[in-house]
Amino acid sequence: MTYETALEKIHSLLTFGSRPGLDRMRELMRRLDNPQDKLRYIHVAGTNGKGSVCAVLSSVLTAADYKTGLFISPYITDFRERIQINNEMISKETLTDAVEKTFPVLEELREEGIIITEFEYVNALQFYIHAQAGCDIVVLETGMGGLLDCTNVINPPLGAVITSIGLDHTAVLGETIEEIAAQKCGIIKNGSAVFTSAQCDEAMAVIEETAERMNVPLIKSSDIKVNIEEMTLEGSRFTADNISCFIKLAGRHQIENAVTALSALFYLRKKKILSISDEAFMDGLESAENPARLELLNKEPVVLLDGAHNPDGITSLKEAINTFLPDVPIFGVTGMLADKDVDRSVELLKGMFKKVFTAPINNPRALDAEALAEKYRASQTETEAGASPQAAFDKAFEAAKNNNCAVVICGSLYLAGEIRPYIIEKFNQPTE
Numbered sequence: 001m002t003y004e005t006a007l008e009k010i011h012s013l014l015t016f017g018s019r020p021g022l023d024r025m026r027e028l029m030r031r032l033d034n035p036q037d038k039l040r041y042i043h044v045a046g047t048n049g050k051g052s053v054c055a056v057l058s059s060v061l062t063a064a065d066y067k068t069g070l071f072i073s074p075y076i077t078d079f080r081e082r083i084q085i086n087n088e089m090i091s092k093e094t095l096t097d098a099v100e101k102t103f104p105v106l107e108e109l110r111e112e113g114i115i116i117t118e119f120e121y122v123n124a125l126q127f128y129i130h131a132q133a134g135c136d137i138v139v140l141e142t143g144m145g146g147l148l149d150c151t152n153v154i155n156p157p158l159g160a161v162i163t164s165i166g167l168d169h170t171a172v173l174g175e176t177i178e179e180i181a182a183q184k185c186g187i188i189k190n191g192s193a194v195f196t197s198a199q200c201d202e203a204m205a206v207i208e209e210t211a212e213r214m215n216v217p218l219i220k221s222s223d224i225k226v227n228i229e230e231m232t233l234e235g236s237r238f239t240a241d242n243i244s245c246f247i248k249l250a251g252r253h254q255i256e257n258a259v260t261a262l263s264a265l266f267y268l269r270k271k272k273i274l275s276i277s278d279e280a281f282m283d284g285l286e287s288a289e290n291p292a293r294l295e296l297l298n299k300e301p302v303v304l305l306d307g308a309h310n311p312d313g314i315t316s317l318k319e320a321i322n323t324f325l326p327d328v329p330i331f332g333v334t335g336m337l338a339d340k341d342v343d344r345s346v347e348l349l350k351g352m353f354k355k356v357f358t359a360p361i362n363n364p365r366a367l368d369a370e371a372l373a374e375k376y377r378a379s380q381t382e383t384e385a386g387a388s389p390q391a392a393f394d395k396a397f398e399a400a401k402n403n404n405c406a407v408v409i410c411g412s413l414y415l416a417g418e419i420r421p422y423i424i425e426k427f428n429q430p431t432e
Contacts (some may be wrong), residue, residue, distance in 0.1 A: 003092040006099040007079060010125075013106075013118040024109075025120050025150040031105045032124060035131035036154050039069070041138050042264060043154065045146035045184040046163025048312050049197060049257040052249055052290045053163050056261035057139045060284030062086045064276040069130035069138035071123070071151070076291045076417045083126045085133055087287075098129050119143050120150045137274075147186020156189035158273060159264045162196045163257065165203040166312035167341065181206035193217040195264040197256055219267050221260045228255060233296045233304070233324050241266065243278055245285045250294045251320040258285060292416035294320055297423050302328070302406035303397065305420060307413035309336065311344045317410055318348060325406055331396040333419070334411035335359040335389065338367040345411070346375045354405060355382040357392035363414045389419040 029036055042057055044050050054072055061068040068086055075081035080089035102125065106116050116124075123143075130138050137158070142149040165181050181203040188194045194211050196204070198221055211218035230237040235248040236255050240262050247258050265281070268274040292307040294317070302325065308317040321330065332353035336342050358372040369385040369392075376383040386392025393409065400407045409419060 001096055001100045003096045006096045009099055009103050010079075010118060010121060013116060013121055021148060022150060022153055024114055024116060025123070025153050027114060028105065028109065028116055028120065028124050029127065029153055031108070032102060032128055036127040038131045039127070039135060039138050039154075041140045041154050041157035042159050042161060043140050043142070043151065043157040043187045044161040044163065045142040045149070045187045046161075046197065047166040047180070047184075047310065048316070049163035049253065049260070050141050052254055052257040052288075052293055053161060053197075053261045054139045054141045055249075055290040056247070056258050056285060056288045057161075057265065058084070058087055059288035060261070060265055060276065060281055061137055061139070061274075063284035063287065064274070064280035066136040066274070067134065069126070069133070069135035071126040071130075071138065072141045073119070073122075073143050074413055074417075076413065077421050082122060083129055085130070085135065090129060094129060095125070098125050098132075102128055123150050142184075142187065145180075145183040145186065147183050149186070152187055156191040157187075158192065158268055160187045160189065160192055160194045161260060161264055162187075162194065162199075162207055163260060164197045164253075164312060165199055166310060177202040178206055182210075185210040188214055188216060190214055190216065193219060193264075193267060195219045195221075195260060195267070197221050197260040217267075219263050221256060221263050224259050224263055224266070226255070226259055228252075231255075231323065233294075233302065243281050245282065247285050247288060249288065249290060250296065250324070251316060252323070253316040253320070254294070258288075292413060292420060295420075297420075298427055301397070301400040301404070303400075303423065304406065304408045305416055305423070306408065306410045307416045308410045309340055309345075309412045311341055311348060314345045314348045314410070317408075318352060321352060321408065329354040329403065329405040331400050331405055331407050332356040333359060333386075333389070333392045333396045333407060333409040334372070335361040335369065335392075335415040336367050336372060336411040337361070337363060337365040337414070339365055340412075342367060342372065342375060346372075346379055350379045350381065353381055353408075355384070355396075355399065357384050357386050357396045359386045359389040359392040359415060359419075361389070361412055361414050362418060363412075366412075366414070389415055390422045393419055393423060 058070040070084040228238045295305045297303045356376045358369040360369045373383040373385040396407045
């Protein structure tokens with residue numbers, strides 16, 4: 001089997017399940033000899049910030065000499081970003097071998113009328129690969145929700161981390177913050193501890209009630225004393241409980257994400273569950289990366305790439321723009337999925353952009369570029385629909401370069417995945 005064939009087999013599966021629940025996943029894992037039971041985890045759920053929290057956790061644990069598995073979604077440019085060991089993508093050979101050995105089990109299940117979805121299978125693959133590699137610990141990001149998310153077939157983790165909760169995936173998770181928070185809290189298990197980012201009152205009430213009912217320790221990011229020393233587009237410098245920290249992730253919200261990760265690691269160190277030196281904390285924080293999250297791709301003119309795709313993410317992006325680019329005219333490049341809260345996101349960005357270039361996204365759930373352009377025009381924003389993400393960026397970049405402005409790309413991680421390699425190649429080309 002070739003790597004290309006392995007990817008084709010993975011992507012041939014249904015993206016979404018036809019029935020809720022974990023029964024399919026549990027049966028698949030049973031037939032694979034339950035590799036998930038051979039591993040220890042830090043389990044991460046939430047609406048925004050999951051990827052950055054996972055990046056920090058993985059980076060610090062790797063710096064502390066733990067063989068660290070990482071499972072994230074979605075990927076930006078390479079499928080193998082989803083399954084990592086010690087912050088490195090697994091090899092094509094590793095993925096191909098895992099598919100070759102496990103895909104026949106899916107075919108057996110299919111013959112019995114049990115249909116495994118793509119996300120379920122990818123999750124099974126990461127369990128299998130991380131167990132085969134003998135990882136000491138796996139940082140495990142949920143896909144959607146928590147309670148019924150297929151990552152939730154694990155035994156009690158070392159810790160359950162709940163990042164910022166907001167309104168997203170409302171058709172599946174519920175229409176209120178309380179309903180969504182209850183789903184996220186489904187990863188909290190007896191015999192573990194729960195760690196949370198700063199939350200709105202409604203979400204925090206659900207987290208506190210769940211922790212009390214299940215009699216598990218609750219540690220909040222606000223329990224850590226933080227002193228911010230410097231914030232720039234190239235990163236932030238701060239102290240957390242007297243440990244000097246620098247992260248390349250820009251924005252106040254990324255400090256919150258880092259501190260959320262630290263709250264879990266500090267606790268596990270204090271309980272002597274993990275051994276992490278202050279040096280490992282500092283080295284791991286500094287090396288943590290999470291592409292397409294307020295990522296600075298160019299300095300003159302400034303080009304920022306951010307995967308913000310829901311109102312809370314857009315709000316964090318807006319705050320960062322106001323902090324780092326005050327009074328700088330900005331050209332926006334954006335594309336969104338139709339099932340996101342597009343109207344609210346456009347409303348939040350009203351007045352932020354000198355001009356917006358909308359772009360189509362290669363995704364069946366994508367909103368048409370012209371339809372998105374009309375929404376921006378309705379908010380009195382000058383807008384032009386682009387034929388492609390690359391074309392939209394080129395127009396925005398030329399306009400910014402000629403007018404001493406900046407470019408901000410946002411709206412979807414899928415858009416980021418399409419446009420990021422193009423921009424990096426564009427800026428790395430030798431000049432004549």
